[in-house]
Amino acid sequence: MMTAYAPSHLLPLVERRIGKTARAGLMMQTADDTEYFGRQVQIGGQVLLNFGGCSYLGLEQRPELNDAAVRAIRRYGTQFSYSRAYLQSALYLQLESALEAMTGGFPLVAPSTTLAHMAALPVLVQPEDAVLVDVFTHASVKMATCLLDGMPVATVPHFDIDRLDQKLARLACKHRRVWLLLDGLYSMYGDFAPVSDLAALMEKYPALHLYVDDAHSTSWFGKHGRGWILEQFSDRRRVIVALSLNKAFAAGGGAIVFPSAEMRTSVRLCGGPMLFSGPVPPPMLGAAVASADLHLRSDFSDLQTQLTDRIDLVLSLARQLDIRFVAEDRSPMFFVPCGELEAMFHFAQGLRSRGIYTCPGGFPAVPKGQEGIRFTVSINNTEMDIRHLMESIAIERKALNDRARETPSKRLKDPPSARAAAYARAR
Incomplete structure (x- = not known):
């Protein structure tokens, strides 16, 4: 039996390792009840520079979104308490119209990206189809594959295009469609899907269809x-993309962008969560409409440029300070490998002592024994903040290497060359 993260027989191991990380004060924490503006987060009385959130553009404090949420509450109340199968708020139509202008596709809003996957995949994947899942695809997509009763589902190595090609060659001649499930931007290592390789495979195999969780771009x-996938693929007839209305969008819910109105209608009418799950509350719908309107403004790209300037600063400082990331794609997520779980604890706690909040990355999100520190940047981070972060990482990396030299069997290893080559293809 598969769960969203791992086979059920591994759940005791998952519980032990996440529990150990929580006891180390690095997970399952609660922010202090203080005002939050994005640049800093307060935990247990300690004010930390925030390099762990997913609001990359800092939109959650924009007055346009806050005012729209308040207006929606005053107009509709805190909830519009109907199943969407019976009656929907007028804000849904406004939001989907704006998302259509944003994406150039046929969007369908869902209560969350996870529920979007659970609604779409059982409708899209038919009994004569086969499914391949990138091993690092987000857990929410893997959870949805558990609903594909009796259908062949197999994992494929991350960005091993040759292995993927071999599997497609075997499956494409036996199945009407082969669905490849993947992320557009992988949330742990910050690496993009290799669009040129995927496009070549789609040309080679007409049976190949892509279902992409692109929440983080x-x-x-x-x-x-x-996002990455909708921007890169000009021909989307066999490409379906799920977007997040949380994270950088700074509202609530998710959306799936279909290549046709007919496909959207099928999921709207038959996708389970579209019929029985609760609706997106009016304040989040109002904020989402305001966010979409902001995205459509001519000056929105200025916000994107502010973020890419900060990403470029991180990459430049990494080269100067000889800091190695698992992937060096131009994205706002970075992963510093540490090795074993205890080494990651030392690293993260060292950064906390220097006033920096980052996220631990451990099993099952990454392979056991390849734990590390995941950090993100946003336009809330100043240049001084980023320089302090990178200098602190360099200091803690040296301390980690010094400890490793004292215990040769636990010496920190760089990512395997095969994986590095795969990431190079993705870039």
Whole structure:
């Protein structure tokens, strides 16, 4: 049996390792009840520079979004308590119309990206189809594959295009369609899907269809913030993309962008969560409409440029300070490998002592024994903040290497060359 993260027999291991990370004070924490503006976060009385959030453009404090949320509450109340199968708020139509202008596709709003996957995949994938899932695809997509009763579902190595080609060659002659499930931007390592390789495979195999969770590149990348995949693929007839209305979009819910109105209608009418899950509350719908309107403004790209300037600063400082990331794509997410779990604890706690909040990256989000520190940047971070972060990482990396030299069996290793080559293809 598969869960969203791992086979069920591994759940005790997952519980032990996440529990250990929580006891180390690095997970399952609660922010102090203080005002929050994005640049800093307060935990247990300690004010930390925030390099762990996913609001890459800092839109959650924009007055346009806040005022729209308040107006929606005053007009509709805190909830519009109907199943969307019976009656929907007028804000849904406004939002989907704006998302259509943003993406150039046929969007369908869902209560969350996770529920969007659970609504779409059981409708899209038919009994005569086969499914391949990139091993690092987001857990929410893997969870949805558990609903594909009796259908062949197999994982493929991350960005191993040759292996993927071999699997497609075997499956494409046996199945009407082969669905490849993947992320547009991978949330742990910050690496983009290799669009040119995927496009070549789609040309080679007409049966190949892509289903992409592009939650982490929504808003900050592409024209009107439509994300990596929608920006890169000009021919989307066999491409379906899920976007997040949380994260950089700074509202609530998710959306799936279909290549046709007919496909959207099928999921709207038959996708389980579209019929029985609760609706997006009016304040979040109002904020989402305001956010979409902001995305469509001619000056929205200025916000995107502010973020890419900060990304470029991180990459430049990494080269100067000899800091190695697992991937060096031009995205707002970075992963510093540490090795074993305890080494990651030392690294993260060292950064906390220097006033920096980052996220631990451990099993099952990454392979066991390849734990590390994941950090993000946003336009809330100043140049001084980023310089302090990178200098602190360099200091903690040296301390980690010094400890590793004292225990040769636990010496920190760089990512395997095969994976590095795969990331190079993705870039």
